Amino acid sequence: MKRVVIVGSGDGGTFTANLLASKLRKEIKGGLVSVQLVGEHLLHPFQPGNLDIAFKGAVPDKYVRAETDLIRKGVEFIKDPAVKIDFSARSVATKSGRTLPYDYLVIATGAVADPSKIQGLAEGALNFHTGGADSRRVWEALQSFEGGTIVVAIAGTPHKCPPSPNEAAFMLDEFFQKRGTRGKVKIRFLTPYPRPYPAEKVSHVVEPMFQKKGIDVVTFFNVDSVDPAKHKIYSLEGEAFDYDLLIAVPPHHGADVIVNSGIGDQDGYVPTDKGTMRVVGQEGAYCIGDATTIPVSKSGVVAHLQSVVVAHNIIAEMNRAKGLLEYNGRINCPMEVGNHKGIFVSATYTSPPVDQSPSTVKYYMKRSFAMIYWRALGGGLERVFDVFFGQTRFPATEKEEPEKTAVAPVASQGGKREA
């Protein structure tokens, strides 16, 4: 029996479990392979929905499903948070005291948005990165906002969903335009980056639109602290701005289990090979999505594309598929820019974003992701994604041959979703 343990039941963890259950259906049925998905929550959120909750008044329940409805037959979901990962013992300990031995490990523990890391931020700012309930508080604050200055600030990098602060500013503009009070509201955007969007070509789109909409941009603003009593936000560089309403992207760090296991960097992210997605220096262990140190967007699409590579590589290590694959760094972050227009921030490790124009088609494509997300988690849209995303993986240039731990051959590999 080869045991695969996946820690974290968000986008990447759930999708990896489902891919393995699909491709190893017969092996799992025959008792040759087990796939255990270890997670903390019964409810699975569609996190990009937080923007709609915060700025369009969507109900949080709209973007939540039961995890048990999302996993395929063959995946054992263990609702019991992991508290320790032990590479040398090749096991995962859970909060309830269980020890789960593994032959293959997938770390998909995500990133944690943590306002407590900046003095005054938790008390002085609202945000849409710590879940549906907090996003709803933004919407409620907007209902009673009659006029004044709203500051949108990036209080730490890297953070989940790089376009989301810009989208927040665009959506605020649209909200007050529709309400007819835009003239009474000043929107100020504070960013640590040199330009409104870090990638220059994307900023070429965003910057003139911000100017046209009267969104004031302050660059090189690294948030130092917030004074909730004075309604003031300060930068490390010495600037300060007043606000009437502060909406800030909190600093992020890795999950507690990574920090407590001593397997992360100083921010709690796991050193990971950017191609094969193997944890650096660890046999049989992989890491995906927001949990890695890889310098690409922390986003669901990235986790999804890396999951495909990891599922394949684990199956290859079992001698059930040929050769390892490497992820090419493909990102695809949709950005809503207001008035039913959108752009895609697309790139790979070797190809930065290119010039583009906002379009209605891209806006509706972004909106459609919310509808297809749940189906995509099951693996049923991979052929569509392969066409849409193009090449996202390629055969590995093998640096170190993993030890083959063959599983007894089974006639064929399944494909149809069963649950």
Added chain:
Amino acid sequence: MSTTEQRKVIDSRGSFCPGPITDLFKAYRSAQLGDVIELLATDPAAKADVTAWTQKSGNELVGIVDEQGYARITVRVTKKR
């Protein structure tokens, strides 16, 4: 300047925008006045970005040296709240 100033080398080679400037800011956040940060970057945008940041923030750009295949950008922390 403090006699206990630290020199920290940040290796951002292979990382594209905003990687190098983000790495620099991470070091800046934990630095003391007088500390020196050396940023190693292959991303061509890093030189202009760091130069612009020092000009706006009042920190000192000590120098930019083109090494083989990368730039060594040295900053002294002279302005920090």
